[in-house]
Amino acid sequence: MKVYLESFGCSASQASAEIMKASVERLGHELLNPVASGEAEVYICNSCTVKYTTEQKILYKIRSMGEKGVEVIVSGCMPEVQLEDILHANPEAHILGVNAVSRLGELLSSIEKRKTEGLPAGGHLELRTSEPLGFLNVPRERSNPNIHICQISQGCNFACSYCIVKHARGKLLSFPPEEIIKDIRSAVADCCREIWLTSQDDSQYGMDTGVKLPELLRMISEIPGDFKVRVGMMNPFSVLPILDELVDAFDSDKVFKLLHLPIQSASHSVLKKMNRLHKMDAVDEIITKFRARFGDLSLFTDIIVGFCDETDEDFEETVEWVKKYRPEKINISRYSPRPHTRAFSYRNLDSRISVQRSHELHKVCEQIKLGSKKEMIGWRGKAFVSKYTEMGDVLTRTDSYRPVVISGSGLKPGEYANVEITGAKPGYFLGKLII
Structure with missing residues (x-):
């Protein structure tokens, strides 16, 4: 069969897509590129539900593909929290649970059997597993042959009021460190030179098992070979308990000095409403300790503008924080209410306010980046x-x-x-x- 796979969302979602692409090819199906997607017999949508705009794009794609007679499989986060929306858009869509990426072959085989035997479609199929399977030490069709994305855990033990991903991926389940080490060793043997550690929150790793992220990084740093590790997003409230050990672990030559620390807002009143379990003095402590050890540190952060009841003063606190700490990269998102979250019932701001604040923050970020780039010339x-x-x-x-x-x-x-x-x-x- 001719199969087109389209993936949305984070690097963990990208890793799942690479695993599914390898499954498609291993079973002898033809994996189409975007240019040839119109020839697809099967469309696999590896979904994301973090933003409303992405959700609407996905629902349109699975509806339109179904109307063309294409078999549709929806994987990723959406089936876990928005199954009714998916089936309303396409009642014949097949479902692959977020933990079941390794079982894609079973769905494809069932679809192929229907086609070859001339059987009627007979409604949608669903495959789910209660725990994540097949995320490590499995074949992959990497987007870039030099970069290996290693997912180190699934789920999250916290509950930010705006976050739907917790509902989709469940509680934290850290993957065994020996399996992670084996996975990275294999990737390095395959000539991967950049290793991305990904999850919903890397600094939560091991909170459920005992082997915490600093120890895992030390184990990874001992793997022979020429490679570098990029540690993914880490929330301030989960970094703080392991801060000193984490800074020491980053001192390895094999770890990029990149700190991705999402603050979402610099206003304590907004953070409280978001149920973000940190204060800004903790963020200051984390950044100060990392910059004291690594003078050339890169700082990335994520910010949500226009969250429920955010005032002009709240927003200005965030702008001033950005000007003070000058992150190299800021992922700016306008607040998007998501179903099943606590914040879904909160009163929303006028969308025009969110748009205006987003534009203002983007301008500040561009000025900071321009200044930082000029400073780097001659380095x-x-x-x-x-x-x-x-x-x-x-x-x-x-x-x-x-x-x-x-x-x-x-x-x-x-x-x-x-x-x-x-x-x-x-x-x-x-x-x-x-x-």
Whole structure:
């Protein structure tokens, strides 16, 4: 069968998509690229339900594909919390539970049997598992052959009032450290040179088992080979209990000095309404300790604007925080009410206010990025070769994960090089080799 798989959402979702693509090809089906998607006999939608706009795009796609006579499979988070919406859009859509990515082959085989035997469609099929299966040490069709996404856990033990993902993925279940180590060893043997650790919150890892994230990072750092590790998003309230050990673990040469610490808001009243279990003095402590150890640290954060009852003063607190701490990257989202969450019943702001605040914060972020980029021109230091670009150049990463593109170098992923930053583009730096 001709199969087109489209994936939405986070890096954990991307990892699941890579596993499912490998299943498609292993069973002998033809995996189509986006250009050829119109030829698909089966459409797999690896869904995300974090934002309303994404949800609506997904519902449109599964409806329109069904109307064309294409068999539709919906995986990811949406089937766990919005099954009725999916089946309303397409009553014949097949469901693959968020924990059951490894069972995609069973669904495809059932669909193929119906087609080859001329059987009627007979309604939708569902495959689910209560616990996550097949996320580690399985074949993958990687989006980039040099990057391996390793999911270290499923679920979350906290309950932010706006977050639907907790309802979709359940309570925290940390994967066994020995399985994670085996998975990364295999990826390095496959010539992957950049390892992404992903989950709903990396710093929660091991809260349910005992082997915490700092110890896991030390174990990963002992794996032989030329590779670097990118630690994914970590919430302040789960970083704080392991802060000192975590800073020590980041001191490894194999760990990028990148801190992705989502604050969502700098206003305590908004944080309380969000049920975010941290204060801004804790955020300050975390950033201060990381920057004291790693002077060239990159700071990423996530911010939600226009949350329920957010005042102008609340928003201004967030803007001032951004100006003070100057993150290299900010993921800005306008608040989107999600079903099944506590905040779904809260009073929402006028959408025009959210749009205006989003635009204002984007302007501030662009000014900060422009200033930071100018400051980096002339920088010299050692960079890690991550991957080839589409143009045949190489993308290198500084120790703090800043991207520097080098042309005509002959460098290969996994190597190190001394580089000088000579210019800046919107999403990366330009550089040259130095002797």
